[in-house]
Amino acid sequence: MSSTPSGKIRLATVWLSGCSGCHMSFLDLDEQLLELNEHIQLVHGPLVDRKDFPPEVDVVLVEGAVNNEEQKEMAGILREQSRIVVALGDCAVTGNVPAMRNGLPVKNLLESVYPVEGGHEPPGLSSGSEVPRLLPAALPLHAVVPVDVFLPGCPPHARTIGSALKALLKGERVVLEQGMCRFG
Amino acid sequence: MEKKTVTIDPVTRIEGHGKITLQLDEKGHVTRARFHVTDFRGFEKLCEQRPFWEMPDITSRICGICPVSHMLASAKAGDAILGVHIPPTAHKLRRLIHWAQLVQSHALSFFHLSAPDLLLGMESDPQERNILGLVSRYPEVAKDGIRLRQVGQEIIRVLGGKSVHPSWAVPGGVRAPLEPGKLESLQALIPQAIDITERTLELYREKIEGFSGEIEHYGDFSSLYMGLVSPGGELEHYDGVLRVMDGGGKILEKGAPPENYRDIFSEGVESWSFLKFPYYKPLGPQEGLYRVGPLARLNVCDRAGTPRADRVLEEFRRWQKNGRPVSGSFHMHEARLIEILFCLEKISETLSDAHITGTHVRSHAGVNARAGVGVIEAPRGTLFHDYHVDDEGLVQEVNLVVASGHNNLAMNRTILQIARAFGNGSEITEGFLNRMEHGIRIYDPCLSCSTHVVGRHASRVELLGPSGGLLRSFEIL
Numbered sequence: 277m278s279s280t281p282s283g284k285i286r287l288a289t290v291w292l293s294g295c296s297g298c299h300m301s302f303l304d305l306d307e308q309l310l311e312l313n314e315h316i317q318l319v320h321g322p323l324v325d326r327k328d329f330p331p332e333v334d335v336v337l338v339e340g341a342v343n344n345e346e347q348k349e350m351a352g353i354l355r356e357q358s359r360i361v362v363a364l365g366d367c368a369v370t371g372n373v374p375a376m377r378n379g380l381p382v383k384n385l386l387e388s389v390y391p392v393e394g395g396h397e398p399p400g401l402s403s404g405s406e407v408p409r410l411l412p413a414a415l416p417l418h419a420v421v422p423v424d425v426f427l428p429g430c431p432p433h434a435r436t437i438g439s440a441l442k443a444l445l446k447g448e449r450v451v452l453e454q455g456m457c458r459f460g
Numbered sequence: 461m462e463k464k465t466v467t468i469d470p471v472t473r474i475e476g477h478g479k480i481t482l483q484l485d486e487k488g489h490v491t492r493a494r495f496h497v498t499d500f501r502g503f504e505k506l507c508e509q510r511p512f513w514e515m516p517d518i519t520s521r522i523c524g525i526c527p528v529s530h531m532l533a534s535a536k537a538g539d540a541i542l543g544v545h546i547p548p549t550a551h552k553l554r555r556l557i558h559w560a561q562l563v564q565s566h567a568l569s570f571f572h573l574s575a576p577d578l579l580l581g582m583e584s585d586p587q588e589r590n591i592l593g594l595v596s597r598y599p600e601v602a603k604d605g606i607r608l609r610q611v612g613q614e615i616i617r618v619l620g621g622k623s624v625h626p627s628w629a630v631p632g633g634v635r636a637p638l639e640p641g642k643l644e645s646l647q648a649l650i651p652q653a654i655d656i657t658e659r660t661l662e663l664y665r666e667k668i669e670g671f672s673g674e675i676e677h678y679g680d681f682s683s684l685y686m687g688l689v690s691p692g693g694e695l696e697h698y699d700g701v702l703r704v705m706d707g708g709g710k711i712l713e714k715g716a717p718p719e720n721y722r723d724i725f726s727e728g729v730e731s732w733s734f735l736k737f738p739y740y741k742p743l744g745p746q747e748g749l750y751r752v753g754p755l756a757r758l759n760v761c762d763r764a765g766t767p768r769a770d771r772v773l774e775e776f777r778r779w780q781k782n783g784r785p786v787s788g789s790f791h792m793h794e795a796r797l798i799e800i801l802f803c804l805e806k807i808s809e810t811l812s813d814a815h816i817t818g819t820h821v822r823s824h825a826g827v828n829a830r831a832g833v834g835v836i837e838a839p840r841g842t843l844f845h846d847y848h849v850d851d852e853g854l855v856q857e858v859n860l861v862v863a864s865g866h867n868n869l870a871m872n873r874t875i876l877q878i879a880r881a882f883g884n885g886s887e888i889t890e891g892f893l894n895r896m897e898h899g900i901r902i903y904d905p906c907l908s909c910s911t912h913v914v915g916r917h918a919s920r921v922e923l924l925g926p927s928g929g930l931l932r933s934f935e936i937l
């Protein structure tokens with residue numbers, strides 16, 4: 277697989293509703309990052325400065341559940357513009373911790389955390405304000421768009437991420453060894 | 461030119477979801493700058509009815525960069541609910557893992573997130589302005605950063621079993637002792653890490669000679685500072701007492717027990733951000749603006765308490781003006797490197813402790829108190845976990861006061877200061893926008909943690925500018 281003129285793979289990372297722990301596990305590849313740098317170009321994500329999601333991404337690693345309208349829109353865009361979508365970590369795979377709020381009605385939840393009076397409403401209740409509206413429930417990524425690869429773990433071990441990327445770079449199927457298939 | 465709003469969304473190379481909006485007047489001058497936090501996960505609500513034993517594991521998922529701080533603050537709140545003293549070895553082990561976490565988190569902030577601006581330039585090519593760009597242009601520095609972060613992560617992994625979200629500290633102590641066989645390999649990590657930190661400090665000092673404009677305008681203002689210090693006034697990250705200092709260096713709170721935090725500060729809510737706006741209660745929302753984190757900690761302590769860190773702290777104080785505390789937020793970069801050095805010295809000292817591999821690491825008890833507060837100096841500043849439980853230990857109420865929340869007012873003030881200093885009124889360049897983002901990066905905010913409740917009753921306060929225009933308004937609790 278190669279799609280940039282330099283023959284590098286265009287990799288993006290996206291952070292939906294997660295804790296950044298999955299990104300930290302990616303960084304835990306440590307010295308392997310230097311090697312990886314030879315084969316990939318990081319074109320988008322919280323670690324780089326490109327704001328919009330670029331077209332023709334080869335692989336996108338997605339951390340976090342889909343929690344608000346903006347993230348839902350982002351999920352659509354990244355699916356549209358990427359060849360392989362990877363659900364990175366339990367939040368993206370199952371909803372995990374962000375989905376723990378799902379039993380609570382959004383209005384009660386927001387009003388109890390942001391008690392404002394005088395006709396003002398708490399942030400996140402309606403669309404069109406400066407912060408995005410929360411969805412009725414936090415969803416796993418596959419509930420919103422089709423996902424190609426699932427990497428479980430909270431976070432997935434750096435080894436898991438490394439071996440998945442290696443397989444994808446070679447155009448092979450991702451096969452997780454025993455011990456890499458775990459939640460938590 | 462018409463009035464317009466410019467949005468930077470998302471702010472990148474920070475920990476969490478945030479955006480900046482700038483309001484420009486007809487002449488293109490920035491009249492308002494706001495930093496918005498745009499994600500919400502509602503931890504305080506979703507923890508209700510959970511056993512407090514689970515809280516360290518749940519709350520560490522607030523943040524993947526400082527999970528260890530949440531785990532420990534939570535375990536400390538749990539200790540208070542049990543009403544026990546944890547075994548001395550557990551206490552030392554918890555300190556150890558926390559220093560390791562400060563090392564990795566500060567290394568991440570400095571090298572992976574901010575160094576691209578510092579070394580490649582605030583207005584350099586955005587395609588390159590990231591850690592991999594650094595790998596190509598300054599491979600030695602990038603390698604140093606990766607290595608230093610790795611040392612912190614490795615110590616966390618050896619102690620807690622995982623480098624991100626270890627399931628290790630619990631109410632009463634920790635789950636597993638340190639195996640004697642691991643000691644030597646941990647000790648062996650330290651000398652190289654100290655070398656890296658010291659040479660980075662030198663490099664930083666050379667580099668910032670070209671940054672006088674940034675130093676002056678990236679959040680240089682008088683404010684209060686808050687942080688924990690040891691009872692003897694030394695730099696402290698795990699225990700100790702709360703100190704609040706004013707902009708002139710006068711100590712306003714000299715040893716407040718952290719449990720009394722509700723007496724010390726209050727907070728505002730605004731509809732445009734999920735992050736609240738705390739302030740020092742006795743002085744009110746305007747005068748009560750305070751900063752926490754590395755800069756505040758170095759300001760409020762009398763000394764660090766380890767030889768190398770004390771030496772560099774002495775040099776750091778060259779930034780004081782007329783003997784007042786260091787007021788420029790830009791110096792947080794240097795403050796982080798100093799703290800890394802301090803933590804490495806402390807780790808080394810603690811690993812040499814004869815009792816560190818002791819096996820009695822957990823005290824057992826049931827619910828002996830219905831409430832508990834755990835406080836800690838997380839990398840970004842003072843962090844509180846405050847729980848109420850029922851007789852069975854099910855959580856009834858949770859309040860989390862997170863470090864980045866404390867700095868919210870300061871961050872907003874900083875971006876406005878930068879916008880005014882570097883905006884030229886005619887065009888908005890990418891480099892200018894990156895400067896604003898760097899203004900946020902220096903606080904290294906951890907926005908994943910952005911929710912909590914203090915109090916219930918809100919009233920509205922409006923701040924007016926000299927001409928009577930509304931500068932800002934917010935709800936006071």
Ligand code: SF4
Binds near residue numbers: 372
């Ligand atoms: S899966 Fe775990 S580590 Fe990853 S974002 Fe979710 S909570 Fe964080």
